Amino acid sequence: MVIGVPRETHRHEHRVGLTPLAISRLTKFGYTVLIERNAGVAAHFTDQHFGEVGAQIVYSADEVYKRADIVCRVGVISTDELDLLKQGSVVCAFHHLAVQPREKVERLMELETTLIGYELIRDENGEMPVLVPFSEMAGQMAIPLAAHYLQTEKGGRGILMGNVPGVPPPTVLILGAGSVGLAAARSALLSGAHVVVLDDHLANLRTINRELSGQVVTAVSNPKRLNHYTAIADVVIGAILVPGERTPYLVTEEMVKAMRTGSVIIDISIDQGGCVETSRPTSIDDPTFIMHDVVHYCVPNMTANIARTASRILADAALPYIIEMAEKGVEAALRDDPGLGESVFLYKGRMVNQGAGEVFEIPATPLRQLMEEG
Numbered sequence: 001m002v003i004g005v006p007r008e009t010h011r012h013e014h015r016v017g018l019t020p021l022a023i024s025r026l027t028k029f030g031y032t033v034l035i036e037r038n039a040g041v042a043a044h045f046t047d048q049h050f051g052e053v054g055a056q057i058v059y060s061a062d063e064v065y066k067r068a069d070i071v072c073r074v075g076v077i078s079t080d081e082l083d084l085l086k087q088g089s090v091v092c093a094f095h096h097l098a099v100q101p102r103e104k105v106e107r108l109m110e111l112e113t114t115l116i117g118y119e120l121i122r123d124e125n126g127e128m129p130v131l132v133p134f135s136e137m138a139g140q141m142a143i144p145l146a147a148h149y150l151q152t153e154k155g156g157r158g159i160l161m162g163n164v165p166g167v168p169p170p171t172v173l174i175l176g177a178g179s180v181g182l183a184a185a186r187s188a189l190l191s192g193a194h195v196v197v198l199d200d201h202l203a204n205l206r207t208i209n210r211e212l213s214g215q216v217v218t219a220v221s222n223p224k225r226l227n228h229y230t231a232i233a234d235v236v237i238g239a240i241l242v243p244g245e246r247t248p249y250l251v252t253e254e255m256v257k258a259m260r261t262g263s264v265i266i267d268i269s270i271d272q273g274g275c276v277e278t279s280r281p282t283s284i285d286d287p288t289f290i291m292h293d294v295v296h297y298c299v300p301n302m303t304a305n306i307a308r309t310a311s312r313i314l315a316d317a318a319l320p321y322i323i324e325m326a327e328k329g330v331e332a333a334l335r336d337d338p339g340l341g342e343s344v345f346l347y348k349g350r351m352v353n354q355g356a357g358e359v360f361e362i363p364a365t366p367l368r369q370l371m372e373e374g
Contacts, residue, residue, distance in 0.1 A: 005039055006061045011283055011285075012283055014304045014307035017092075021053075042307050073091060074311075094134075094271070134310070135183070136182075139185075142184045145297055154295065159234055172188040173237070175238050176240045176275075177201070180241070185197055194217075235265075236266070247275045253278050265298075267297070270299070270300050348370070
């Protein structure tokens with residue numbers, strides 16, 4: 001089994017698909033690991049580090065894609081890289097297929113590609129072991145970012161993200177009480193902010209209330225509450241996830257228009273389309289824009305700016321599944337591990353994921369049925 005790690009080509013994508021520690025585990029098992037030259041430099045993993053643990057350094061992405069049985073990336077494959085894929089490739093990454101261009105999806109299907117989405121893998125308890133740590137990191141990052149963009153020179157309201165005696169603390173509204181929401185709420189609470197969390201699921205709200213000892217306001221989300229709380233919030237954090245599907249808009253443009261001048265939106269849901277109607281993807285070097293006098297931060301790959309930590313977490317979380325596929329073969333691993341099977345968007349070019357299939361109006365066929373059909 002040959003495992004390939006290409007250098008990420010998306011703008012300001014500093015992470016790498018596997019770390020030297022993860023590769024050392026693979027090479028000890030006898031697997032060949034190819035890594036493109038300088039793939040880990042931005043995360044401070046040198047070619048020497050990779051070479052010392054048995055990785056083969058190759059000098060082009062083409063060699064990685066053409067020789068590898070399993071390709072381990074971080075982000076979705078770019079349009080230019082599609083021409084490098086061999087027929088029948090297996091690509092592991094955060095694919096976010098539901099928000100990709102239709103032309104890219106059709107090309108991946110033509111190439112009979114198998115896409116395994118890290119964001120969809122589930123363990124035996126139904127948890128998402130690869131996605132959750134990234135959600136937690138993004139949630140922790142959201143509050144320092146909000147504090148930065150609340151500053152006057154950044155277009156914000158000129159408010160300190162803290163609790164100054166004699167001055168009411170800022171109000172932070174968090175949409176979603178999952179892993180992102182909990183991490184953001186904990187960080188905001190520690191900063192001294194007044195924190196409000198909205199979610200559709202009462203069980204999630206109970207969890208966040210228990211974890212934070214009842215120190216945040218929790219409420220079931222509905223349009224009336226969204227209108228009320230967005231109008232008084234200094235910061236709105238979008239932390240909504242519908243696995244495999246496009247995130248629905250919860251905050252309408254009219255709600256944004258009614259927000260306070262200089263307030264800040266951190267739309268962490270942007271990698272799945274965003275939960276704020278006025279959001280659009282930005283980049284690490286140009287992360288914000290102002291619309292209706294509200295600062296919008298909408299960077300899809302925000303953890304790329306903490307590249308070393310993010311790369312280590314990704315490698316640690318994904319490695320057991322990569323080893324499983326290498327040991328058993330991809331098809332057997334997908335068959336034997338239902339949680340890994342849930343991560344498949346495309347299987348040998350056929351649409352498997354129901355949510356992505358509905359977005360592109362492509363009929364989705366259950367993975368097990370495709371396997372039985374051969």
